[in-house]
Amino acid sequence: MGLRGFTGVDSEGFSGGLALFWHESIEVIVKDATARYIDVWMRISPDEPMFHATFVYGEPRTENRHRMWSSLSTLCASSSLPWALIGDFNEALWSYEHLSAVPRAESQMAAFRDCVQRCLDSQVYLSHMIIGGLEIIMCREVRTPQVRSCLRYEIFWERDAALKEVIETSWKGLGPMQDIGGVTRGLASVMSSLHQCGKRKFGNVTRELARLREKLSSLQASNAPREEIRVTMDLMNEILYREEMLWLQSSRIDWMREGDRNTKVFHQKAVWRARRNKILKLRDDMGVFKTVPSDMQRMSVSHFKFLYTRDPSLDHTSITDLIQEKITEDMNNDLCKEFTDKEIADAENQI
Structure with a gap:
């Protein structure tokens, strides 16, 4: 290959083994080498700064991957240099990255995401990309005195x-x-x-959602054709999904920054939320407030029984006709059939 720089880890029998090659013009200091990663400090050229790089081949056995994530967390804290984490992690961050007929367990991907999140703090910026099948996670220190807006990836x-x-x-x-x-x-x-x-x-998700809500109300009030109402509803559902993803991503960022730190601010938020959600009294049909828990329970059960009892005088076809069927008869039969031993074994192996 024409590369004179080399370090490696021997295989165990016919499996395992890692090798890292580099051009002789690159300065490389090997800090650690194991069966799962090679950790180095690198300098591309004499006038370039030193940076930290870890080349990974992830743990193939699911039950041992927690060791890999623990090792990466330790490596993250071992240096203050900019860090590049490169390799095949044998895991996906999200389900859409997992291209297989067998679904990936959410708990496995969540453990990988938690590992990546632990490598983030207020002084680290992270970029994650997959190029040619190689997964690259770039972390670099940001120590600028000026506050600059950060371009974020939107799901x-x-x-x-x-x-x-x-x-x-x-x-x-x-x-x-x-x-x-x-x-x-x-x-x-x-x-x-x-x-x-x-x-x-x-465009702007919030403004577009407000516009579609106003349009849908106008169409329903003017008794517009059902097809036009359905098209508007489908578009609004798509915008609602985007809004949900925005809030999900925003709450996830807050959790990554502050969630593991039991700060006074987060404690006050939890207390305030609990007080706001607590029901102290209910008013019955006669306008009398009930504060006894047993009375409140009886009123709640009675209310929801009445709420969800079918009214025979109402014609529901104007609503149900707008619902598009997604589950075919064959799909329903497949969902209702008995589980096979193979399906049970596959599910157990994914735990």
């Missing part, structure tokens, strides 16, 4: 089929990248292109 962009093309076009347009600085600039360029595409195709 709902993935609803656009052209997302992959936007990423590939932006990445390939930068040409070959010779050093880690080029990779960093490339990631920034891809993120900028994604934001421009997102603004152009998706």
Whole structure:
């Protein structure tokens, strides 16, 4: 291969073994080498800063992956240098990354995400990309005195089929990248292109949702054709999904930053939420307030029984006709059939 720099870990029989090669012009200091990773400090050229790099081949056995995540958390804390985490982790962050007929257990992916999140703090910026099947997680210190806006990846962009093309076009347009600085600039360029595409195709989710709600109310009030109402409802459901993803991502970021720190602010939030949700009294049909728990329980049960009791005088077809059937008869039969021993064994192996 023409690469003179080398370090490696021997295989165990016919399995395992890692090897790392590099060009002689690159300065590499090997800090640690195990059966699952090779950890080094690197300098691309004499005038470039030193950075931390870990090359990973993930744990193949599901029950032992917690050891891999623990090791990565330790490596994250072992150095204050910018850190590049590269390799095959044998795990996916999200279900859409797992291209297999056998579904990936959510608990497995959540453990990997938690490991990545533990490597984040107020002074670290993270980018995650998969290029040519190789997973790259870039972490670098950000110690700038000025507060700058951060371009964030929005999950709902993935609803656009052209997302992959936007990423590939932006990445390939930068040409070959010779050093880690080029990779960093490339990631920034891809993120900028994604934001421009997102603004152009998706716009402002909140304003679009308000506009569609107003349009739907107008259509229903004017007794518009059902097909037009259905199209508007489908579009509004898509916008509602995007809004849900925005809130999900926002709450996840708050949890990553502050969730594991039992601060006074989060404690006060929890206490306030508990007080707000506590029901102290209920008013009955006669206008009398009830504060005894047994009376409140009886009133609640009676209320919901009445609420969900079918009214025979109402014609529901105007609503049910708008619902599109998704489950076919064959699909329903397949869902209702008895579990096989193979399905049970596959489910147990995914735990």
